[in-house]
Every structure is written in structure tokens, then in C-alpha cells.
Amino acid sequence: MNTRAVGTGFVRLDAVMADDYSVVNSARVSFAQQSSDLHNDLSGKDKGLISFLMRERHGTPFEHNAFRFHVKCPVFVAREWFRHRIGSYNEFSARYSEVPNEFFVPDESTIRTQVGKPGAYTFEPVDDDLATSAVEMISATNTKAYEIYSCLIDLGVAKEVARMVLPVSMYTQFYWTVNARSLMNFLSLRTDVNAQYEIREFANAVEIFFQEQMPVTWSAWVECGKVCP
């Protein structure tokens, strides 16, 4: 299964060149050695090496691989995503194409209030009435903004100008190619309890793909508290 839905968005693994052997082999080039058989299971020694590298934060052996993802997510999530500079991006352009009528609307169960101070926020659910109202207000704002956008487009205003009215809840799409080291950095920050709930959902989907492709590396990373090497 290469596509995981995240609400009305998704994370799709478009291509991959990744396995735990590449970690072992690239580390062993330090000793001019490599695993003799790439197609068998990793030995206990191999697994121990991966744990050692993770624990001691020898990061480079985790870079000799690549994951190419195709992601559909709201702009406010993409804005956080693109802050991760070690990786490659190509994104939908609202200058070249008309933005489709697709907006993120949070589930009522996720409407929350913020408690505490910067650096130490916690979030608590709100009562049902407020949750319902909030979702309606967000949804109505999206609808209204898209009406104005469509109207501006119909009147002949350039797409790049008309899109100024669209909220950051609009969906965007992009390709993201990244190696496991940078991916672990992304996951450390974006699956963390302090990350915004909505990007955490996407990061969790990304993590499953990582776990599937590089299970030994993923385990070692989890054992080290998800710190990035």
C-alpha cells in the first residue's frame, strides 16, 4: 500500500531506494568491508552496528538512501514542512494553475484550546457547541473565500493575484525527496507532542513508510528516543 490517507489529504510513497543494508555497508566502507550477501537478513552484528551508529550519532551512514513522497496537505502544514531544508521539493503553483476547491476542515473532535506559555503549551478539547461552531465558521470562511477567488478569476484577474484571498487551509500538493537522516530529523520534530496536531498526522503517515522500508534503523531510532543522529 503506497498511499496513506490523512483526512482528505494523503502521503504517497512514489519511489524509494532504501534498506538497512545501505547503512551497514556505507558505515563499513570505513573499514573497507561490506556485508557479503545483500539479500539475506541482517545479522545480529549488523543490527548492533546500526544501534551503535544511532546512539553515537554517526549520522552520515543514514544518508545513502532516498524516499520520494507525493503529499497533499493544507498550506499551513506545508509551510512547516518546507522549513526542512535538506531535501527536495516541487509544489503545485497557484500562479500557473487554478486552485481547486479543496480546503482542510478540522474534525470537531480536534478543535482545541491552548493553555500555558510559549515553549510549554498544552491543548485541551473545547465543549461540543464551540467545536461545532468553530468548524462551521472555518468551513464557511473557506467557502466564501473560494467564491471570491472564483469570481476574481471569472472577471479575468490573474491567478497569482486572485489567490491572495485564499486561506492557508487550502490544499496543496508537492513532491518531497529526502534521505533517512533528514527524514528522522523531520519525524523527531513533527511527530513530537509539541508539533501541531495536523502536521503530526502527516508525519505519522510518513513514519510508517520509513518503518516499513528500514525497520532496523527505525527500531534503533525509537530506542534512542527518536533523537536524530
Added chain:
Amino acid sequence: MNTRAVGTGFVRLDAVMADDYSVVNSARVSFAQQSSDLHNDLSGKDKGLISFLMRERHGTPFEHNAFRFHVKCPVFVAREWFRHRIGSYNEFSARYSEVPNEFFVPDESTIRTQVGKPGAYTFEPVDDDLATSAVEMISATNTKAYEIYSCLIDLGVAKEVARMVLPVSMYTQFYWTVNARSLMNFLSLRTDVNAQYEIREFANAVEIFFQEQMPVTWSAWVECGKVCP
């Protein structure tokens, strides 16, 4: 003058470590030489070296410097800006702070229509009535979105949820630290006639700071057609 207004936004040069000598000296380390007097004007030979490096696309000597900018611009401009990965960013967080009621509204004279196909767009002005209507529609949408945002905040909804309704015309602020090589890449792309008008205005302001700090480098870059080395 360290701050240049760009509409209701700005570009401010917060700190700088840059001069044309650093280009010459870092290039001359190849020959274990350096200019004898850092405080005099560059010699003709120095200027010739900078032109040579630019023309032959020896890029690294242009990296030994740093510009720290403080920028206030709309989110749709910042989104393009942050695609430039070789540089450092810290941005206002709509998770931590309440977004101020500040939105970009285009001048009527800049409302335009789009002609041609992707890769070959041109833009033409629209008639006055449409320009007036478009500005009113954009402005009204901003106002309405901010009302909803404020209402959600007042009701106790978390800032990071409430901000979903805000349009990409909202202003943001960030620090950007970058070297001249990466800056020239940014300027090549973002002062180009194919760049969106609104980011071009910011890029033009950035370019003036670059020209002031590294005039010989800037001249050589212009003579080479603003190609990045």
C-alpha cells in the same frame, strides 16, 4: 538607511559581514596570496579577478560573507522566499502569537490579467473598474477573515487552529541570513521579469542592499546577465 519600505512591508538589513575584498582574498588563498591592504580601494586587478570568477562561475569565493535581513512581507511572498534552501530563517509563529490585523492589499495599478501559457505568461493591466472591484473584494475578504479569526480566538479556540481561516495575504515577519552566492541565486530568480510582481518588489529592495555592500561584485554579476555563479 537600513530599512526600505516595500508597500506596507519592509526589508531591513539587520547586520552584515560583506565586502568585495572577501571575494578577492578567498579566491587568492588558492595561490596563498592576499591583498595587502584591506582598507584601500580595490585595484583594477582585483576587479578583473571578480569579473573572471563571476564569468567562469567560480562560485565559492562569493560565499565568505553574510547578510542578515529582517523582512515583513505577505505569506504568499514568504512561501516563495522560503523555497531558497541555502540560508537561515526564523519566522513569526501563528501558533505562538496572535496574528496582527495586517494584510497585503495590492494597489489598483497592479491588478493584472494573465495572458499566454505556463512558462510563457505575460501580464497586462485590467481596466480601472475591474481594478477597483478587485481591490475591494480582496480587502473585504481580508477584513472578513480577520473578524472570523478574532472571533475564534475570543471563543477560546487555539491560535494554531483559528489561523487556518487567514488568507495568504496576511503579513508575516522573518529573519533571513544568507551569503552573496545564495543571494545572487535568489535575485536572479526573483528580480526576473517572470517572477511574481509582488516578490520582485521585495527582491529589488534586497538587491539595493547587496549593491551597496558589494558594489564590484554586483557590477560583475549584472554584466554577466545576473546569472548566478
Added chain:
Amino acid sequence: MNTRAVGTGFVRLDAVMADDYSVVNSARVSFAQQSSDLHNDLSGKDKGLISFLMRERHGTPFEHNAFRFHVKCPVFVAREWFRHRIGSYNEFSARYSEVPNEFFVPDESTIRTQVGKPGAYTFEPVDDDLATSAVEMISATNTKAYEIYSCLIDLGVAKEVARMVLPVSMYTQFYWTVNARSLMNFLSLRTDVNAQYEIREFANAVEIFFQEQMPVTWSAWVECGKVCP
């Protein structure tokens, strides 16, 4: 064939995630489109898009791929190679392992003399006697240095200290993982007539792998004068 000999060294393509479709598809995400069938030949339109991207220097679509190379080359070549920062490296360690008795010795036909000034060097062959002498002198120096190295090791001196005596002609090995955009930058500089002959030989081997995996991209790049996008 995954390994190409370069003198007594080699370039081996260890793994790859690369094809011309990835360029087309990542570019088309700008328009929320993608090629319908990934397994057929590229259409003429696809090829035209790749040429357009190359010519207009839209570089990011060329980043959604990865080549993992295993290289054995002399240290003086590796020193130039590692200057290319956008990519991942793991190298043999002369601190952890004993350096094998393997040194680069140039062919007599490649012994050359240098004519002209920095930035405008040309090289011309030397007469046969000098070529023979030079090769003998280089070879003898390698042999002598390795004797001293072995002696120091035998006396119990740490590997990391003993290796100080070894010349930059010693062979090293490394893994290098890189995307096509960075690869084209490497090839632009290192297959160029101004690059040192010995790294050019390695770069030529790398280029063949690139051409095999991404033939349409390679053609477009050659047509654009091997400029990097």
C-alpha cells in the same frame, strides 16, 4: 555492468532511484498533473518539457532521484570530489584501518607539463625520457613511503599517526549518494577540459552511468552545453 574501471580504481553504481519520468512528474505537480503511464516511453511533449526545464534552469525537478556510487580513487582526486557539498559521503578511515599498499601511478602517456597562467593553463606532453623518469620517481616514492608506514605500524605507532607519511596518491574508497542536479554540477566542473586529467577520467565514468539512467535528461544537459540547471 555496474562497475567501470578507471585505471586501477573504479566507479561502481551501487543503487539507483532515477529515471526521466521523475523529472516530468515532479515538474507537472506545479499543474497538479502527472504522466498517465510511468512504464511507457516518454512522449515528445515530455522530452520538450525536460529540455525547457534545463534551458530555463529550473533545477528542482532534477533533484527527485538518487544515485549511490562506490568509488575507489586516489586521495588527491577524492579531495576535489569532496568539495561538492550537496551529496552524502562515507569514506575509508585511515584511523580505523590499516591503509592497503595501493597507490595511483600515472601512465607515462599522461605525464605532462603546464603552460600558461592560472585560469588559463594548458598542458602538453613531455618527452619520453622525462615521462619514464617521472613515473619511476613517483612509483619509488610511493613504495618508500609505504615501507616507512609499515615500519611505523610494526613498531606500534597508531595508524592515525603513521599515515601522515603517505602521499596523496594513495587510494581511498567511499560511498557517494547524490541527486542528478548535484551530479550535473559535479560533471560540469569535473569533465571540463580545465579539470585535472585524473578526476576527469572518474567523472567520465560517472557520466556514463548518468546517461544510462536518465538518457533524456542527459541529452538535454549536453545540448545546453553541460551547464548545470
Added chain:
Amino acid sequence: MNTRAVGTGFVRLDAVMADDYSVVNSARVSFAQQSSDLHNDLSGKDKGLISFLMRERHGTPFEHNAFRFHVKCPVFVAREWFRHRIGSYNEFSARYSEVPNEFFVPDESTIRTQVGKPGAYTFEPVDDDLATSAVEMISATNTKAYEIYSCLIDLGVAKEVARMVLPVSMYTQFYWTVNARSLMNFLSLRTDVNAQYEIREFANAVEIFFQEQMPVTWSAWVECGKVCP
């Protein structure tokens, strides 16, 4: 004092744009705030913020600064140095210039033997006779190699060919421009007890410059066990 000798090499701080305020201010842009007076001492609150950022590994506020170093060190040290990719380098070229007769020779007191296994090496001093012999052997090899090099140059062999015989103990020079975040990563790894002694000496010199320019950041980093944020 801008130059610190390291044996017969040096680390020179050529230019700098760095202070602790830049950390505080770039972090506070998240809240659209900044310190009111850049020229006074940091407040206790400012210091607390820097500690918080370091501890929680918010790395980006430590990037808005730049250090430009001029370094003279042996090639085997430079080889490790250049593995640090986030930073800018320009190095002496043995293709363009004749290599001067300057080689690193270890002090007798630093001649050591290696005990243990990869990942867990320790080093112990050797007895005086061996130390004396080792230094003599290294020194003699340097001298001999340089004689061959000079002879090849005199015979008309190209510099880039002749230099193949030179050992990795030869001195090189380079400019290195780097921000504090990348610098802390360098220092974490290269001042560590597991780093090779010779690069540790250079890293220690670099660290003093860092401490002088950003004392509060340096303290916070030391308190966090020199982990890089």
C-alpha cells in the same frame, strides 16, 4: 588577538558577524518581539531563552551569524574538516601554485599507540626511543618527498602531477565561513576525546574564538554537554 598558533599552523579569525543578541532576536521574531537595546548586556531572561533553545534543540536561531576563519593545517586534518558540509571553503591549490616546503611533524610527546577496537579506541604514549624514531622517520619522509617534488617541478612536470608524491602531512591553507550552529556541530565532533589529537588542537583554537564572540551561547552549549542543537 585574532590569530592563534596551533603548532606550526594557525587559526585566524578573519571576520565575524556574531553576538548572543542575534540568537535572542531571531528567536523572538516568532513572537514579533525583539530586545529593545542591542548594546546593553543580555538580561537574565535573554540568557534563559538561549539555554532553553539549546536544551530543546531549537537550532535555527543559532544560524544568524557568521565566522570567517583562515586556517593553516596539515592535509590530513583538512580532510576531516572539509567533511563538514554546511559552511564555505576556499583552499590553496596545488594545481595552481607550487607547494611550499612546510610539513607537519608531530611532537615526540604526541607519538602514541592505539589500543582497543574501532568505536572504542584509546591511545597511550609510546616509550621515548620509539617516539624519537617515529618523529625522525616522519620528518625524513617529508624531506625526501619534497626533494622528489622539487625535482619533478624542476624537470618541468606539471605541479598537479608532481604533487602526487607529497604526503598528507603537508600544510595547506583555507578560508572557512560558517555559522554558530554548524560550528557547534564541528566542535562537538572535533573537540571530542574520540577525535584525532591533531584536529582537536585546531578545534580547541576555534572554540576559543566562538566563546569570545558568543559567550552566553557557548556557556549554554557547554552546559548541554556540547551536544549540537
